[in-house]
Amino acid sequence: MDLLVIAVVFIVGGLLPVQTAVNAQLDAGWAHNPALTAFVSFFVGTVCLTVYLLLTRATIPSLPGSTAPWHWIGGAFGAAFVAILAFAIPRIGAGTAIAVALAGQICLSL
Numbered sequence: 001m002d003l004l005v006i007a008v009v010f011i012v013g014g015l016l017p018v019q020t021a022v023n024a025q026l027d028a029g030w031a032h033n034p035a036l037t038a039f040v041s042f043f044v045g046t047v048c049l050t051v052y053l054l055l056t057r058a059t060i061p062s063l064p065g066s067t068a069p070w071h072w073i074g075g076a077f078g079a080a081f082v083a084i085l086a087f088a089i090p091r092i093g094a095g096t097a098i099a100v101a102l103a104g105q106i107c108l109s110l
Contacts, residue, residue, distance in 0.1 A: 017098045023082055024089035031086075038083035042075075 019041075027037040053060075081101070088097045 020085040021094050023086045027086040028090055034083040034087040037086040038079050041082050
C-alpha cells in the first residue's frame with residue numbers, strides 16, 4: 001500500500017509544473033491578472049472537490065470545530081503559490097519558477 005501512495009504522490013507532484021504552466025497560459029491568454037487566474041484555479045478545484053464530497057457522502061464537521069485558528073491559513077498559502085507562479089512564469093520561465101519554488105519547499109521543509 002505504501003508503494004501505491006508513493007506512486008500517487010509522485011504523479012501528483014509531477015502535475016504541479018503542469019498546473020503552473022496551464023495557469024500561466026490562462027493568465028496570459030485570458031485573465032491578465034494573477035489573482036483572477038488563482039481565483040479561477042481555486043474555483044474549478046472547489047467544484048471538483050464539491051462533486052467528490054457529494055459522491056463519497058463525506059461527513060462535514062461543524063464549524064469552527066476544535067481546531068486552532070491558524071489551521072485555516074493553508075488556502076491562503078495555496079492561493080499565493082498559484083497567483084505568484086502565474087505572475088512569475090512569463091517573466092523568468094517555467095523551469096526557473098518551478099526550480100526556485102521546489103528549492104523553497106526543500107529549504108523550508110528542513
